[in-house]
Amino acid sequence: MTAQGLFVSFEGIDGSGKSTQARRLAASLQAAGREVVLTREPGGSTGAEEIRALVLQGDPDRWSAETELLLFTAARRDHLERTIRPALAADRIVICDRFADSTRMYQGLSRGDLRGKVDALHDLMIGAEPDLTLLIDMDPKQALGRAKARATLEERFEDFGQGLQDRMRAGFLALADEFPDRIRVIDGNRDEDAVARDVAATVAAHLA
Ligand code: TYD
Numbered sequence: 001m002t003a004q005g006l007f008v009s010f011e012g013i014d015g016s017g018k019s020t021q022a023r024r025l026a027a028s029l030q031a032a033g034r035e036v037v038l039t040r041e042p043g044g045s046t047g048a049e050e051i052r053a054l055v056l057q058g059d060p061d062r063w064s065a066e067t068e069l070l071l072f073t074a075a076r077r078d079h080l081e082r083t084i085r086p087a088l089a090a091d092r093i094v095i096c097d098r099f100a101d102s103t104r105m106y107q108g109l110s111r112g113d114l115r116g117k118v119d120a121l122h123d124l125m126i127g128a129e130p131d132l133t134l135l136i137d138m139d140p141k142q143a144l145g146r147a148k149a150r151a152t153l154e155e156r157f158e159d160f161g162q163g164l165q166d167r168m169r170a171g172f173l174a175l176a177d178e179f180p181d182r183i184r185v186i187d188g189n190r191d192e193d194a195v196a197r198d199v200a201a202t203v204a205a206h207l208a
Contacts, residue, residue: 005088007128008203009099011175012136013168015147016188017195021136022097024196025203029093037087040097042075045082051075056154065111072103073121080128099130101183105171110164132206134199135176138188140165 008025010018019040026038042052055063055071063071076099087094100122108115144165176183184202188195 004091006093006132006207007084007088007096007130008093009096009101009130009133010136011098011101011105011133011172011183012138012188013140013143013165013172015143015145016136016138017146017192018134018136018188019097020192021134021186021195021199022095024192025199026095028196028200029095029203035090035092037083037092037094038097039079039083039094041079041099041102042072044079044084044096047078047082048075051078065107065114066117068111069103069107069114069118069121072107073125076100076103077125080126084128096130099133100126101133101135101172101175104175105168109167109171129179129182131182132203133179133183134202135172135183135185136188136195137169137173137185140169142189 010022012018022038022040026036029036041048042055043049051071051074055068055075060068084094084096103118103122104115108118140162144162173185176185186195186198186202
């Protein structure tokens with residue numbers, strides 16, 4: 001996305017372990033002396049965190065699919081302006097837990113086929129992609145079990161159940177075929193350390 005810094009995103013279905021892996025990657029790069037900004041979506045800036053509460057808490061049906069898409073995109077625009085671009089300009093490594101691929105999947109597929117609108121809005125308002133995206137691929141049944149075990153205030157898409165998890169997994173793998181230069185698929189059906197080693201090696205190869 002820029003000549004400076006490095007922008008890495010993590011993607012995957014809910015419960016795939018991507019947040020843990022994002023944290024571990026950030027810690028290992030920091031230990032190696034790199035300046036890292038670990039962030040997440042929706043959120044990652046003051047305004048975007050406010051929008052996060054709007055989309056993930058309360059009755060999700062109060063938003064139409066289109067309004068929800070606008071809110072996620074608004075959050076991303078603020079995050080990009082306030083957090084991501086300044087960090088990349090300062091030559092930092094930005095590690096982001098979810099980015100636009102999540103919108104392509106969740107808003108693009110879960111409530112009807114909105115992918116065309118997702119792409120149009122992305123081109124108009126975001127226009128940036130990570131340099132590298134690590135897709136933590138995981139068996140949807142196991143992932144759903146993990147995701148459900150974490151009770152939080154946030155209404156998640158995992159509440160839509162196994163069928164949606166299956167479609168999201170297939171959708172993410174199709175996205176990896178669509179963007180082969182950017183997306184690397186990591187097998188998440190292994191113990192955490194093995195996945196972390198694979199993630200670290202993939203990022204090291206990209207940096208080299
Ligand atoms: P998640 O990664 O589960 O958050 P946490 O860090 O708390 O585990 O993301 C929250 C939810 O937001 C998840 O169900 C996917 C959804 N989401 C979208 O629907 N569209 C988006 O563009 C993004 C970034 C997330």
